[in-house]
Each structure stands twice: as structure tokens, then as C-alpha cells.
Amino acid sequence: WSYLAAFSESVPPVGGPYVWAFVGFTSALHCFEQYLELRQLKKNRETKVPLELTGSVDETKFLESQEYQKDKRLFGFVRDWTSFVFDKAQLFLVTPWAWAVASRICGPGAEYSTTLLWFLILQWVEKPINIPFSLYSNFVIEERHGFNKMTMGLFFSDMIKSELLTYVFGGLLVPGLIWIVRYFGDRFYIYLWAACQLLMFAFMWIYPNVIQPMFNKFETLKDESLKKEIEALAAEVNFPLTKLFQIDGSRRSGHSNAYFFGFWKYKRIVLYDTLLHLKQEDILAILCHELGHWKFGHTLVNLIISSVHLFTLFSLFGTVMYSEVSKNMIRQFGYGDTDSVMVSLMVFML
Incomplete structure (x- = not known):
């Protein structure tokens, strides 16, 4: 003691x-x-x-x-x-x-x-x-x-999987971020921003194709009648639909959801099985909402806004990281005279 x-x-x-x-x-x-x-x-x-x-x-x-x-x-x-x-x-x-x-x-x-x-x-x-x-x-x-609908066992199983994924991705990304800042010097923020853009697009593929299947079971949509209606709706708005899935969301919750993912002309729609008890017109109405986001470019606009926002943050961070203001902030938050990249970034993001 x-x-x-x-x-x-x-x-x-x-x-x-x-x-x-x-x-x-x-x-x-x-x-x-x-x-x-x-x-x-x-x-x-x-x-x-x-x-x-x-x-x-x-x-x-x-x-x-x-x-x-x-x-x-x-x-x-x-x-x-x-x-x-x-x-x-x-x-x-x-x-x-x-x-x-x-x-x-x-x-x-x-x-x-x-x-x-x-x-x-x-x-x-x-x-x-x-x-x-x-x-x-x-x-x-x-x-x-x-x-x-979740059992206690499933709750802790999900938690353990999430923890392991955090360790894997954190163990790779954090050292990579530090290396970029140290290696590229004063203009590190340009390369850090570019790396984050690549990671963002990579994660848009990794999450639905690798991570979510660890938690949910993906199956081809079984209802042929509903499948034809959705394909007709997608064709009507020129949505480049390639596959239709249903997942077992009912294992965890009674809430419903639907979303699409994929790049360019390879889009896929996913329906939670908790939606499938609804009338077809109700399911199509929900999908119209999602397809509306695509049709009006909301996803692309949000990506551009996020990209500009991230570049602005990183460029400001690059400006102040080695300044006396940053050093004083780090001292006042209890980290002494460390020049750690992640400590500097965390204090800056506060």
C-alpha cells in the first residue's frame, strides 16, 4: 500500500x-x-x-x-x-x-x-x-x-466476441496511427486522413461480410413472392440489387430493421426476420425509405461531410500537436511532459 x-x-x-x-x-x-x-x-x-x-x-x-x-x-x-x-x-x-x-x-x-x-x-x-x-x-x-429475445448466454457471448474484435482491430489500428504520425512528420495529417478513408471503405466491406456473420445468420430471402416484389421495386428506381438476404434478428430483439450495403453496382438488401410477419406493402414501404436514401445520394453526401470533417480535425491537430498550447493542455490533464501521439490526440479531441 x-x-x-x-x-x-x-x-x-x-x-x-x-x-x-x-x-x-x-x-x-x-x-x-x-x-x-x-x-x-x-x-x-x-x-x-x-x-x-x-x-x-x-x-x-x-x-x-x-x-x-x-x-x-x-x-x-x-x-x-x-x-x-x-x-x-x-x-x-x-x-x-x-x-x-x-x-x-x-x-x-x-x-x-x-x-x-x-x-x-x-x-x-x-x-x-x-x-x-x-x-x-x-x-x-x-x-x-x-x-x-436474448438469453444471458447470448448476451455474454456477444460481449466476448465484441471484446476480441476490439483487441484485434485496436491492436492493428492504434500502432498504425502512431506510426503514420511519427513517420510523415509535419504533414502527417494528410496521410492519416488518407489512411482513414481507406479504412472506412474497407470497413464498409468487412462489417457486413465478415463481422456481422459472426453474430447473425445470413440466408437468402425465402419468400419468393416478396423477393419478386422487392426486385421490381429496385428495378423501378434503378437500384443495382444483386442479392437479397434475411438475418435472424429475432434471436436478440423484437425490433425490426432493413438496410442495404455494397459498392457501386453490387448492392445487397438485408431484412431482419422480425419484419417478415408484416404485410408485403408495409415491408416495401420500409424499403422505399432505405432506397430513398440511395436515390437522393444521402449516403454519398454523409461520406463527403464525414471526410471533410475528419480532414479538418486532423489538420487542426497537426497544427497544434507540437505547440506550447498542446503541451500545456497535456500537462493540465495530468500527463506530465509526455509527447505520446494518442494522449495528444485524446486531449485535442476533448
């Missing part, structure tokens, strides 16, 4: 104008968001169908939806305030301490291993907060309203 106390005292203190400005801004933003949630909660307590929806929405379904949204929102208050307090405690106590621990274990000059160990510690520090809230959300809120 004496060693631990001495080590903790050696961790630089957290505090200064940048820290308090960050705390003040995030606190004000959080309170404003909670105020908006309270306003919405008031609407969720209404029991009369809005005049605009009278005759279109069943009153029983409306009340069920109101109860569900109310329960989710009340749960969200508890979760959000707990996370807010935990995040601030983590800012002052945990994150700089975890960096000091990782630095002590890995030794000087070991930026790659120190950063990976730091992330690992932080990830496990958050588990006691995240897991109970996820369990309550699935097995109390969703269960109460008839949406949860």
Missing part, C-alpha cells in the same frame, strides 16, 4: 484553465441535453393520440409506445447522470493514473505497447459501469415491453 500511495502521489495533478473550461462546457451541455430529455418525457406522459395521427394510429399501440419511450427515457436519465459523474471522476483520477501505470510497466520509449496497455486498462475500468446498464436495458426495459 505504501508503494501504491507513493506511486499515486507521483502522478501529475489534474487542473488548470483548459481543464476547468472543458468541465464547465461539458457540464453545461449535459444539463441542456437533460433539459431537452425532460421536455420529451413530458410528451411521453401524454395519453391522447395527437390530432394529426387520429385515425391513422391505433390508440392501444400509441399508449404502448408511450410507455416504452417513457421507461427508456427514465432509464436514460439514470444512465446518463451516472456516466457523466463517472466520466468526470475518470478524467481527474483514472485516465492519467492509467497512463502512469502503463508507462511504468512498459518502460520509457515504448510508445506502442504503453498506448495499447493504457487503452486496455481504460476499457476494463469502464466495464463495471457499462455491463450493469446493458443488462438492465436488455433484461428489464426491453423484456418488460416484449422486445428482448
Whole structure:
């Protein structure tokens, strides 16, 4: 204990104008968001169908939806305030301490291993907060309203798979990011941005083709009549449909979803099996919404906006990374005189 106390005292203190400005801004933003949630909660307590929806929405379904949204929102208050307090405690106590621990274990000059160990510690520090809230959300809120189909075994199986994927991708991407910044010097942000664009497109292929099949079973759509209707709809709007899938979303939830993926002329549509009990015209209406995003170029527009936003962030980061302002911010957030790429980036992104 004496060693631990001495080590903790050696961790630089957290505090200064940048820290308090960050705390003040995030606190004000959080309170404003909670105020908006309270306003919405008031609407969720209404029991009369809005005049605009009278005759279109069943009153029983409306009340069920109101109860569900109310329960989710009340749960969200508890979760959000707990996370807010935990995040601030983590800012002052945990994150700089975890960096000091990782630095002590890995030794000087070991930026790659120190950063990976730091992330690992932080990830496990958050588990006691995240897991109970996820369990309550699935097995109390969703269960109460008839949406949860997940077993406890499947919940933890998904969690373990997600953890392993995080370790694999994090273990590859974090060192790659550090290497780009170190290797390309002052103009690293151009190459970092280009690498992120390539990774984004790669992930758009990897997720539906590699990652999601680890969690869901993909099958060719079995309903031939529905298949023909969807193909006709796709042809009507010139959507380059190549395959139609259904997946076993009902293993986890009663919620429904549909989406498309693929590049250029090789698009595929995926329907959750929880949709298939609906009338064909209802399913087609849902797909019209998704195809509308494609037809009006919303996906491409969002990609361009994300790309410009990312380039702006990286170029600003490249401008301030080696400045005295950045060094002062790093010191005030409790990291001493480290020049770690990921510490600099994390503080900048705050």
C-alpha cells in the first residue's frame, strides 16, 4: 500500500484553465441535453393520440409506445447522470493514473505497447459501469415491453466476441496511427486522413461480410413472392440489387430493421426476420425509405461531410500537436511532459 500511495502521489495533478473550461462546457451541455430529455418525457406522459395521427394510429399501440419511450427515457436519465459523474471522476483520477501505470510497466520509449496497455486498462475500468446498464436495458426495459429475445448466454457471448474484435482491430489500428504520425512528420495529417478513408471503405466491406456473420445468420430471402416484389421495386428506381438476404434478428430483439450495403453496382438488401410477419406493402414501404436514401445520394453526401470533417480535425491537430498550447493542455490533464501521439490526440479531441 505504501508503494501504491507513493506511486499515486507521483502522478501529475489534474487542473488548470483548459481543464476547468472543458468541465464547465461539458457540464453545461449535459444539463441542456437533460433539459431537452425532460421536455420529451413530458410528451411521453401524454395519453391522447395527437390530432394529426387520429385515425391513422391505433390508440392501444400509441399508449404502448408511450410507455416504452417513457421507461427508456427514465432509464436514460439514470444512465446518463451516472456516466457523466463517472466520466468526470475518470478524467481527474483514472485516465492519467492509467497512463502512469502503463508507462511504468512498459518502460520509457515504448510508445506502442504503453498506448495499447493504457487503452486496455481504460476499457476494463469502464466495464463495471457499462455491463450493469446493458443488462438492465436488455433484461428489464426491453423484456418488460416484449422486445428482448436474448438469453444471458447470448448476451455474454456477444460481449466476448465484441471484446476480441476490439483487441484485434485496436491492436492493428492504434500502432498504425502512431506510426503514420511519427513517420510523415509535419504533414502527417494528410496521410492519416488518407489512411482513414481507406479504412472506412474497407470497413464498409468487412462489417457486413465478415463481422456481422459472426453474430447473425445470413440466408437468402425465402419468400419468393416478396423477393419478386422487392426486385421490381429496385428495378423501378434503378437500384443495382444483386442479392437479397434475411438475418435472424429475432434471436436478440423484437425490433425490426432493413438496410442495404455494397459498392457501386453490387448492392445487397438485408431484412431482419422480425419484419417478415408484416404485410408485403408495409415491408416495401420500409424499403422505399432505405432506397430513398440511395436515390437522393444521402449516403454519398454523409461520406463527403464525414471526410471533410475528419480532414479538418486532423489538420487542426497537426497544427497544434507540437505547440506550447498542446503541451500545456497535456500537462493540465495530468500527463506530465509526455509527447505520446494518442494522449495528444485524446486531449485535442476533448
